[in-house]
Amino acid sequence: MAVDILCVGIVVVDAVGLYVDEWPREGSLLLFDRVEQHIGGCPANTALGLAKLGIRTGLVAKVADDGLGAFVKEQMRRHGVDVRGLKTERGPTSTSYSFIMLPRSGDRRIYHTLGCNGTFAPKDVDTKLFKGPKWVAFEGLSLMPRLFGANLAKLLKAARKAGARTAGDTALNSKLEDWSPVFAGCWEHFDVFFPSEEEAHRITGPLKPREVCRWFRDRGVKIAGVKLGSRGCAVETDDGYEEVPAYKVKCVDTTGAGDAFMAGFLTGMLKGLHPVEAARLGSATSAHCVQAVGATTGIPKLNRVQAFQKRAKRLA
Numbered sequence: 396m397a398v399d400i401l402c403v404g405i406v407v408v409d410a411v412g413l414y415v416d417e418w419p420r421e422g423s424l425l426l427f428d429r430v431e432q433h434i435g436g437c438p439a440n441t442a443l444g445l446a447k448l449g450i451r452t453g454l455v456a457k458v459a460d461d462g463l464g465a466f467v468k469e470q471m472r473r474h475g476v477d478v479r480g481l482k483t484e485r486g487p488t489s490t491s492y493s494f495i496m497l498p499r500s501g502d503r504r505i506y507h508t509l510g511c512n513g514t515f516a517p518k519d520v521d522t523k524l525f526k527g528p529k530w531v532a533f534e535g536l537s538l539m540p541r542l543f544g545a546n547l548a549k550l551l552k553a554a555r556k557a558g559a560r561t562a563g564d565t566a567l568n569s570k571l572e573d574w575s576p577v578f579a580g581c582w583e584h585f586d587v588f589f590p591s592e593e594e595a596h597r598i599t600g601p602l603k604p605r606e607v608c609r610w611f612r613d614r615g616v617k618i619a620g621v622k623l624g625s626r627g628c629a630v631e632t633d634d635g636y637e638e639v640p641a642y643k644v645k646c647v648d649t650t651g652a653g654d655a656f657m658a659g660f661l662t663g664m665l666k667g668l669h670p671v672e673a674a675r676l677g678s679a680t681s682a683h684c685v686q687a688v689g690a691t692t693g694i695p696k697l698n699r700v701q702a703f704q705k706r707a708k709r710l711a
């Protein structure tokens with residue numbers, strides 16, 4: 396299958412146990428109502444989001460030879476995501492897994508195992524797959540220690556050499572004190588870098604959105620952005636700096652909002668929109684995401700996102 400946007404990085408299986416309001420004592424058992432299993436991990440969410448919008452996409456990631464890995468493959472195939480780059484690792488490892496305990500209060504607790512994501516390295520990436528896509532998006536960058544610095548730079552360069560443009564996004568990693576090794580030698584190889592505000596601050600320090608964008612651009616990123624949650628996003632290109640507001644919608648779950656944003660933004664870039672217009676499409680896509688429970692549940696076909704944008708403009 397031909398792929399227009401290839402997503403590279405982590406994949407996680409999220410098991411959401413609901414409702415978990417108390418903790419068992421050692422050696423005892425407590426019941427909860429039910430468990431839901433979902434795909435997680437930024438590039439996997441973005442790939443599913445792109446597929447739902449109707450964009451030809453693929454996922455390059457690593458799973459283990461276990462039931463969770465089989466679930467990832469089945470979900471990706473079902474949504475039409477190309478899985479040629481989804482590698483199965485054999486041996487004593489597991490597919491990355493989060494057990495999310497959701498209490499009725501909504502304030503969830505998570506147990507997470509890195510599984511195969513912890514060893515995801517350049518050798519797991521078939522760079523032949525970079526030939527053909529117009530964009531290669533590297534996401535979850537702070538969570539893959541073997542893809543820090545020179546190793547990441549190598550893949551970014553390979554993607555550009557194959558004729559693709561490159562995009563980057565991060566994920567929160569509270570254990571990582573110093574984020575500079577993640578991106579050492581990488582900035583000039585990003586066409587787009589678009590983290591969330593909290594993640595950006597781990598890299599740049601506590602700067603204003605305009606200064607964050609400048610910080611990335613000063614280091615060689617061509618199009619720099621920062622996602623600002625319900626405040627929208629900011630983006631700087633050669634044409635200047637602009638802030639794009641979020642759409643006013645009824646938010647029920649922000650899981651995957653940033654990944655849905657990337658799906659919409661990259662779709663806009665693929666279609667030749669100016670990056671500011673692409674950011675508006677990203678905002679509109681994530682506005683659909685936050686109105687439903689789950690990282691990709693609410694994402695419709697592209698024409699419906701565009702129709703929503705037209706309606707919102709008329710009402711403004």
Ligand SMILES: Nc1ncnc2c1ncn2[C@@H]1O[C@H](COP(=O)(O)OP(=O)(O)OP(=O)(O)O)[C@@H](O)[C@H]1O
Nearest residue numbers: 591622623624625627641646651652653654678681
């Ligand atoms: N409450 C909201 N209402 C409308 N849009 C929202 C809301 N929250 C987030 N968004 C949209 O989603 C985009 C991305 O959200 P956010 O900045 O939280 O990304 P993120 O932190 O990367 O998210 P994630 O947790 O998925 O990684 C925002 O730029 C905005 O357009």
Ligand SMILES: [Mg+2]
Nearest residue numbers: 565591653654
């Ligand atoms: Mg994010």
